[in-house]
Amino acid sequence: ARITLLPGDGIGPEIVAQAKRVIDTVAEKYGHQFDTPSCPMGGNAIDDFGDPLPPQTLETCQNSQAILLGAVGGPKWDDPTAKTRPEAGLLKIRKELGLFANLRPIKPYSELLDASPLKHEIIEGTDILFFRELTGGIYFGDSGRMEAPDGEKAYSVMTYTTSEIARIVRLAAESARNRGGKLTSVDKANVLEVSRLWRQVAADVVKNEFPDIEYEVVLVDAMAMHLISRPSDFDVVVTGNMFGDILTDEGSMLPGSLGLLPSASLGSDGPGLYEPIHGSAPDIAGKGIANPLATILATAMLLRHSLDLETEATAVEDAVARVLAAGHRTADIAAGGKSVSTSEMGDFVI
Amino acid sequence: ARITLLPGDGIGPEIVAQAKRVIDTVAEKYGHQFDTPSCPMGGNAIDDFGDPLPPQTLETCQNSQAILLGAVGGPKWDDPTAKTRPEAGLLKIRKELGLFANLRPIKPYSELLDASPLKHEIIEGTDILFFRELTGGIYFGDSGRMEAPDGEKAYSVMTYTTSEIARIVRLAAESARNRGGKLTSVDKANVLEVSRLWRQVAADVVKNEFPDIEYEVVLVDAMAMHLISRPSDFDVVVTGNMFGDILTDEGSMLPGSLGLLPSASLGSDGPGLYEPIHGSAPDIAGKGIANPLATILATAMLLRHSLDLETEATAVEDAVARVLAAGHRTADIAAGGKSVSTSEMGDFVI
Numbered sequence A, B: 001a002r003i004t005l006l007p008g009d010g011i012g013p014e015i016v017a018q019a020k021r022v023i024d025t026v027a028e029k030y031g032h033q034f035d036t037p038s039c040p041m042g043g044n045a046i047d048d049f050g051d052p053l054p055p056q057t058l059e060t061c062q063n064s065q066a067i068l069l070g071a072v073g074g075p076k077w078d079d080p081t082a083k084t085r086p087e088a089g090l091l092k093i094r095k096e097l098g099l100f101a102n103l104r105p106i107k108p109y110s111e112l113l114d115a116s117p118l119k120h121e122i123i124e125g126t127d128i129l130f131f132r133e134l135t136g137g138i139y140f141g142d143s144g145r146m147e148a149p150d151g152e153k154a155y156s157v158m159t160y161t162t163s164e165i166a167r168i169v170r171l172a173a174e175s176a177r178n179r180g181g182k183l184t185s186v187d188k189a190n191v192l193e194v195s196r197l198w199r200q201v202a203a204d205v206v207k208n209e210f211p212d213i214e215y216e217v218v219l220v221d222a223m224a225m226h227l228i229s230r231p232s233d234f235d236v237v238v239t240g241n242m243f244g245d246i247l248t249d250e251g252s253m254l255p256g257s258l259g260l261l262p263s264a265s266l267g268s269d270g271p272g273l274y275e276p277i278h279g280s281a282p283d284i285a286g287k288g289i290a291n292p293l294a295t296i297l298a299t300a301m302l303l304r305h306s307l308d309l310e311t312e313a314t315a316v317e318d319a320v321a322r323v324l325a326a327g328h329r330t331a332d333i334a335a336g337g338k339s340v341s342t343s344e345m346g347d348f349v350i
């Protein structure tokens, strides 16, 4: 199988290097053959090719079973008036590969509960799987500017269609059925027409196809509250692109260890894309201290969802859990205590 | 001066009744004359007049110096296919009165720090004043539905103009100058065209008119994280309608005592509207146990911002602080301990 690597910018190359070692180890231990080409994407690709997602990179991705991304972006490419930006590459690869479902698990490790900004009794027991719609909504709608009497007027259009809503809700509901049996759909149906369609379609899908799961709807503003006050009440949460962007990032703070959270972006067929949820951390790039565990856990998701290698995926996750239980910490999760380097952490997992 | 009361639904009438007693006490003590008509709005107005904001209510509001709102809504009026809803009344009064700036202070009382879901060392020192744009953005943009090959397509348009952005940023920047001297503008300029205009206009206003304040921009997803991990780093935060809706509600969880948070909605002239940020709590309506303090604190904001009665406003705020310091608690903030009723809490403040 081909697993295309997109190391990206900042700490991306360092953490993907450790994940690659894990992939090689899995191949050796379990007798697989993985082809792992590495392609430019993000700021580095803008520098070298004037394009955050060069055609050659996209083509290699399209001809893969799965893609592992490090992180893209950095202050160097942050100019809002620039012709193109690293983020454009991300949005484009999602769209081109039809990656409409972004899965973000939020489950703290018990050894690291103290790292949470939330009180112990509130964060304890939290185990949420977010499904964020990733190729529709306002991030992909029509947008522009026009003259206005007082200067300019800018607009961005949020849209959703019945089928865009149905397919992500279906995926989330299936997952709920295999997990805790509860699905929460988040919208702003008391104000937005788009959300009213979302609520209607979601209810239909659940009623017709998943009458066995527990189902609730929550307004996005209320959900932003519940995530802090009672995160352990949720199981699978499904929502649109922008609400999902905000809520999954809010949720990612709950465990208090951003360096441990992976994410998967899936389409209906074709390769899935896997990545840590943290950014490219330019401030610590090249120092060999970045935490590779989120990328390694993203690799486990990759083995499971795109290569159907459940045993191998679980082996990787177990290895990470044991390494943490043994007390090994990179600087970001060491709470001031003893820490290991990026590659040492890779060694321990391997 | 005329202060129009809009008790609304659920616990609204009970909590506004206590605020009214506080207003009467202020009038007596400081020698003012307040005219305080009470008008229907929300679900009760739908029931009685088929309109959540009857013309007569709007007219009375327009002829006032300030408006005090309890809360609107409840399961009775929640049907998404209903012809009109309580929320429509809220949106309409904001628009009709030009209430473009929603101010939401987030500052926990030290006696109640333990109620916060956040760890003590994280919530401590938090003192944020949000400015949410309230009459523009996607909540007021064009919206609709059309046939799509697979069913329907719905759309909602987010727009902002130069002047809409400039006036709210200006208000927020002025407030920052009088507080901690720091302003944070929140947008999603890495993806949305509307946000790029927002960022540009905000930077211009600050550079030209407020060169003395500290200024930063933060992406909405990152802000959703920072609010949990380092809330005490912020002073004044300004953002658009939808981002503000989500972030202020997230922020309102931080003190752990929703029943204590007021909000003010201001225009460039005309009456301001003041309300507690909590909802109508239909489950406890009529039981006499609702917490009136947020509404009383909203009254203090009303005295300050719309009637220019700083001494009176401070007196009310001090009274609330002393009542809390003396250990009086309504059930919502009693943490299982001894609690007082809605009207007893009113007595103590008075």
Ligand SMILES: CC(C)[C@H](C(=O)O)[C@@H](O)C(=O)O
Pocket: A087, A090, A091, A245, B190, B191, B221
């Ligand atoms: C960089 C940006 C386009 C992206 C998004 O908002 O989708 C990021 O925030 C994410 O969540 O992956």
Ligand SMILES: CC(C)[C@H](C(=O)O)[C@@H](O)C(=O)O
Pocket: A190, A191, A221, B087, B090, B091, B245
């Ligand atoms: C009820 C709704 C229209 C309103 C809003 O989103 O503006 C509410 O959530 C608020 O924040 O005041």
